[in-house]
Amino acid sequence: MNLTQQLVNGIVLGHAYALIAIGWTVLLGVARLVNFGHGQMYMLGAFVTWYGVSRLGLPYIVSIPFAMLAGVAVGFIMQRVMLRLTLKQDLVSIMIVTLGFGYVLHGAAALTFGSTGQILETPLSTQDIYWGDLWFTYQDIAIVIVAILFFAALKYTIDRTRIGRLARMVAEDPQLAALAGINVKRVYFGVFAFEGAAVALAAALVAPRTPILTSMGFDEVIVTFVVVVLGGIGSVTGSYLAGLALGLFTAFFGAFVSPAYATAAAFAVLIAVLVVRPGGLAVSPGGR
Amino acid sequence: MSHGMKTILLAILAVLGFFVPMILGGSGAVYAACVLIAIFAVMSYGLDMIVSDLGEVSLAHTVFFAVGAYTTALLSASAGFGPLLSLAGALLMALLVAALLGLVTLQLREFVFSLVTYAVAVVAATVAQNWSFLGGSDGLRGIPAFEISLLGFSARNDRELWPVAYLLLLAAIYVVSSFRRSRLGQAAMMVHLNPRLAVTSGVDPQRTRLQVFLLSAPITASAGWLYAYQRAYISADVLETYFLILMLTAVVVVGRRLLLGPLVGVTLILVQEKFFSFGGYVDKIILGSVLILTLSFLPSGLVGIFAPLRTLFARRQAPLGKPIPERS
Amino acid sequence: MNNRPVLEAKDLKVAYGGNLALDLPHLAVRERELVGVVGANGAGKSTLVNGLVGWSRGTPKISGKVLLDGRDISGLPTHERVRSGLLLIPEGKLVFTQMTVEENLSSTSDETDLGQGRRRYSTDEVYGLFPRLHERRHHLGSQLSGGERQMLGIARALRLGPRALLLDEPSIGLAPRLVSTVLDTVRSLVDSGLTVLLVEQNVRAAIEVVDRLVLLERGRIIAEGPAADMRDDPRIAEAYLGAHVA
Ligand SMILES: Nc1ncnc2c1ncn2[C@@H]1O[C@H](COP(=O)(O)OP(=O)(O)O)[C@@H](O)[C@H]1O
Ligand SMILES: [Mg+2]
Secondary structure, eight states: OOHHHHHHHHHHHHHHHHHHHHHHHHHHHHHOOOOTTHHHHHHHHHHHHHIIIIISOOOHHHHHHHHHHHHHHHHHHHHHHHHHHHHHTOHHHHHHHHHHHHHHHHHHHHHHHOSSOBOOOOTTTTOEEEETTEEEEHHHHHHHHHHHHHHHHHHHHHHHSHHHHHHHHHHHOHHHHHHTTOOHHHHHHHHHHHHHHHHHHHHHHHGGGSOBOTTOOHHHHHHHHHHHHHTOTTOHHHHHHHHHHHHHHHHHHHHHTOSTTHHHHHHHHHHHHHHHOGGGGOOOTTOO | OOHHHHHHHHHHHHHHHHTHHHHTTOOHHHHHHHHHHHHHHHHHHHHHIIIIIIOOOOSOHHHHHHHHHHHHHIIIIISOOOHHHHHHHHHHHHHHHHHHHHHHTTTOOHHHHHHHHHHHHHHHHHHHHHOGGGTGGGOBOOOOOEEEGGGTEEEOSHHHHHHHHHHHHHHHHHHHHHHHHSHHHHHHHHHHHOHHHHHHTTOOHHHHHHHHHHHHHHHHHHHHHHHHHHHSOBOGGGGSHHHHHHHHHHHHHSOTTOTTHHHHHHHHHHHHHHHSOOOHHHHHHHHHHHHHHHHHHOTTOHHHHTHHHHTTTOOOOOOSSOOOOOOO | OOOSEEEEEEEEEEEETTEEEEEEEEEEEETTOEEEEEESTTSSHHHHHHHHTTOOSSOOEEEEEEEETTEEOTTSOHHHHHHTTEEEEOSSOOSOTTSBHHHHHSOSOOOOOOOTTOOOOOHHHHHHHOHHHHHTTTSBGGGSOHHHHHHHHHHHHHHTOOSEEEEEOTTTTOOHHHHHHHHHHHHHHHHTTOEEEEEOSOHHHHHHHOSEEEEEETTEEEEEEEHHHHTTOHHHHHHHHHHHHO
């Protein structure tokens, strides 16, 4: 087990984590919303991709947008149901409701896809690359590239485009945004749809690395929490860096200490940060 | 209704409650369901204080439930402790864990608080599955029957366990109702509804939060204690989301801050699962949907539909969430 | 001057909880008219202008009709009333503090056909009107002074193509010299074709620029008339005096 290999693993894992967390980051930064069903939406994204590839025989590249559409639909339904709570900004109820949605998604997925584990095999995940004594797959490369492109595009959209500006206005002050003629509800819907699409994309890319189960999703939620909190709540750039840092941490911890407790260790880091600077967690509107 | 009248009525209700399984035919299935309802109701009452009174959402209460169950399993199976000593141990462990968690999360509010408590629950599940001391994924077996030799009491099945479960339930309800009338309970409501006023009237919000937390954790842990005896073995599945969703639904579905709310909630859910089940996955969908729909469309719970009935249960309704302070 | 009202309210009532904060049987603002709304603190002035766009930072119950160019807009949500040309510059926080002046002035709507009587001011035009904003275009909203924020608020409204402008106490907290600058700007906007309802606590300053004055007390209109006639109306002094005593 050499160091460079762990570095490679960490970088891949880091980009995977950043990608998994980005939907939440935007959700929190723009709409001040939380989604405790995030992990189950990840699970659903993985299974819809798997269903597309191995049951419908769709090409992987077609299954990804298929899964993202499913994610958008779920996000849209959630937001529709919670709209009253969202407009009241009743975060506490929203948390519980999203937790409930996660639970329902788990039940529905187990009912539809069965409770046995599956392997999501893609044309990229089966092709290994050996480079010196380093080993990775094309899937890993795809994760890194897509994550970088996705973050760059998102950052550009938020900072430079009209849509991004509207989102930042709603993030800072939804009431004032309404006075600027912005349909705040639509922005909320859009943000939740984005969350659904982003987590499904992450799942479609990252899930092939490990077997998939309908009961999964909890590790992903912890990862997301850690990334979102460490990155500075709502910050896109911060999330990217935090994801990368967490990926490296997990890779090295898994290699040198214990893989079973890697998530627990990541969480311990989060706790440490929270205890040291509980006040440093203010939401930065606009999700920059 | 005068206070004295109310007390007498409640006493009659408490005595009658004991005979419910007999009235319902007294079959093994009925007793099993009643014991589970009592256990899960006790578990929910712990969370009820946090959600309804303090206005925060702790997602770590499954951990307290698990702490109660695991401590009991370890003490009774390995150390040979009797039920009373394992109860003391379970409560003590719950207090310890709650104190630790309470101190760590003292500064945290709202979703960050919930996020951390949720993460605690998820991590606890990982630990329970992997730590051989806790039996790893096999869990802990060999929990002896519930026997208090001092009293010559022994319970080998649900029918015999029912008096214990019912007593525990009454105790939990009593604690919650005393809490609501106590200074601490009033302080919690004030911290919940008007933190600024609370501070100016000399209530320390952080202290109050910690105290409520410390009171609530042992209640949920005591449910874990009895659950260990009822099941005779304990594994990491006591940390499943099912228990969390069950508790949350029970707390909100009937209506918040109703003394019997969590009990009625748990009863509705368990009756559906035990006697009108559509299979595990569909039951999951039903339970989750009830939770979602209640919070989204019935903010004051089922009693909201039957508004006239509410006067019977009369208690102040408090909003669950606090409005977010205005951003500047 | 055309006599058809641009903005009209009928039976407008606003209640907070059980408290009726506004009860307005009728109010009309005509084309190119500058109407001042005055009254003591808590008289319901903000409630009035907020109610016209169906907006609030609280949760009031609003009933009654609001007509813009004869069209009933009271069924529309706030953002659609804004898009149909009824623009409110609210009291208190009125700019996006975490965005630059330039971003505050960027367009939030891409409609091009605004309909009759409306014109979207260009960025250059508003910078021409408020050179100060041009100087500070790269500053964040949070870095602006009170006066600059008022200018930015007005400028933002102009960028959205107003049919009628509702201004809530633009002079609050400003130095006396600035008060008249802001009010003069409002007057010149009206002279160049805008229709404005201006809320002011500062009656003395307001009376110099408005065409008509409406005096509110406890949510009701207690006096109304051309500015010139209202100048010496004892009820104005009384309304304010009453508030001071209370
Ligand atoms: N968000 C609110 N919640 C409850 N009452 C309010 C709210 N806003 C205003 N009021 C009440 O409505 C009345 C009118 O207030 P307002 O319109 O702000 O007065 P003005 O702008 O003339 O100073 C006051 O009695 C005030 O207490
Ligand atoms: Mg006002």
